Amino acid sequence: MSRTTMDLWVGAFVVAGMAALLVLAFKVGNLGTFNQKDTYTLIAEFDNIGGLKVRAPVKSAGVVVGRISDIQFDNASFRARVTFNVDKRYQFPKDTFAKILTAGLLGEQYIGLDPGGDPDNFKNGDKVTKTQPAVVLENLIGQFLYSKAADGDAKK
Amino acid sequence: MLERSIAAVRGIGHRVVDGVWRLGYAARFFLATILHSGVSFRRFQLTIKEIYFSGVLSLIIILVSGLFVGMVLGLQGYQTLQKYGSESALGTLVALSLVRELGPVLAALLFASRAGSAITAEIGLMKATEQLSAMEMMAVDPIARVVAPRFWGGVISMPLLAAMFSAIGVFGGYLVGVVLIGVDEGQFWAQMQAAVDFREDIINGVIKSVVFGVAVTAIALFEGYDAPPTAEGVSHATTRTVVTSSLAVLALDFMLTAFMFQGI
Numbered sequence: 001m002s003r004t005t006m007d008l009w010v011g012a013f014v015v016a017g018m019a020a021l022l023v024l025a026f027k028v029g030n031l032g033t034f035n036q037k038d039t040y041t042l043i044a045e046f047d048n049i050g051g052l053k054v055r056a057p058v059k060s061a062g063v064v065v066g067r068i069s070d071i072q073f074d075n076a077s078f079r080a081r082v083t084f085n086v087d088k089r090y091q092f093p094k095d096t097f098a099k100i101l102t103a104g105l106l107g108e109q110y111i112g113l114d115p116g117g118d119p120d121n122f123k124n125g126d127k128v129t130k131t132q133p134a135v136v137l138e139n140l141i142g143q144f145l146y147s148k149a150a151d152g153d154a155k156k
Numbered sequence: 157m158l159e160r161s162i163a164a165v166r167g168i169g170h171r172v173v174d175g176v177w178r179l180g181y182a183a184r185f186f187l188a189t190i191l192h193s194g195v196s197f198r199r200f201q202l203t204i205k206e207i208y209f210s211g212v213l214s215l216i217i218i219l220v221s222g223l224f225v226g227m228v229l230g231l232q233g234y235q236t237l238q239k240y241g242s243e244s245a246l247g248t249l250v251a252l253s254l255v256r257e258l259g260p261v262l263a264a265l266l267f268a269s270r271a272g273s274a275i276t277a278e279i280g281l282m283k284a285t286e287q288l289s290a291m292e293m294m295a296v297d298p299i300a301r302v303v304a305p306r307f308w309g310g311v312i313s314m315p316l317l318a319a320m321f322s323a324i325g326v327f328g329g330y331l332v333g334v335v336l337i338g339v340d341e342g343q344f345w346a347q348m349q350a351a352v353d354f355r356e357d358i359i360n361g362v363i364k365s366v367v368f369g370v371a372v373t374a375i376a377l378f379e380g381y382d383a384p385p386t387a388e389g390v391s392h393a394t395t396r397t398v399v400t401s402s403l404a405v406l407a408l409d410f411m412l413t414a415f416m417f418q419g420i
Contacts (some may be wrong), residue, residue: 006204006205006208007204009208009212010204010207010208010211010212012212013207013208013211013212013215013313013316014207014316016215016320017315017316017317017319017320018316019323020320020322020323020324021317021319021323021358021362023323023326024255024319024322024323024326024358025354025358026323026356027326027345027349027351028251028255028323028326028348028349028352029255029352029353029354029357029358055353066276073230077318108350
């Protein structure tokens, strides 16, 4: 069995197909944007997570520092327990604030970390105690209507 | 009157029984192809030849169609998105529609008409000119020697062709959206990367294209193998290959999409 020109074409075809898959994975998809290797896990409990989803980003100062790996309902405290992985390169003080924020007006929701001033940093498996739940639009409108009604009463 | 209606009912019954019969024969043929696949991997040169015929020679039509489909998506997507001031989501639109649906489906439809019809015509003609019987006479199993390598050649080529279709389509969308119209390049790629998930979107697209490859190639091989050994029979079989495999691709696509993206 000898090598033929056809083998060359088939080889080139397979290489081109693999290259297309790699382009899709790294240039089109999100495989290249965040490396899952060196991370540590943190847990945060929220009163309400709104529309937060698994794999949503964790950002600090607008930079993606991690991703959410798991969302569970804690039946003891009746709160949402969110587990997320943070890149080992980024260390946060123990009194860091975790908020659920929205990208733009109608964008996806993510966790924003506001670093505090504690000298100790989080370790793997630590719990973020200071959290702020997602803003639910219905509650916001309810509060707005309530305060408008209160204003109206005061003017009378 | 009564006799005529009885004849009509009998005709329907005959067609149903015939259809079920053919389906059973097709299933047995498919199973035999899988079971006799040993030769196509032991003598991989046979399979490489088929990858050349069904994959490499389909490249031009796949690449050109992919480029144009991506460019049309870029144009049409921009027209609609700019009404809502969200033309930066153009990359997401182009990439998601290509990777999830258009890449695998259109590549499979083109593959069915380009490679599937050729496979059917080739095997049908082999049967008509009694080459298959001659092989059997020489104690060479035609399913192992002729059918199985073509099957694996198609199954290997299809996902590669679909991936190339999607990749060049995204490039076409980029060409129209960013180079021609002037959508911001950074937003185009960043929003695309934020929205397209490797496991959810790209791997599911690859799974789809493998399933389509199996379906199209199996239908083409069976139609060829089952064709009446006449010029008319081969021509009918070739037509049936394109029609049946296109319908199968679209129906399978609906089912796979319902399974894969139900949670989103």
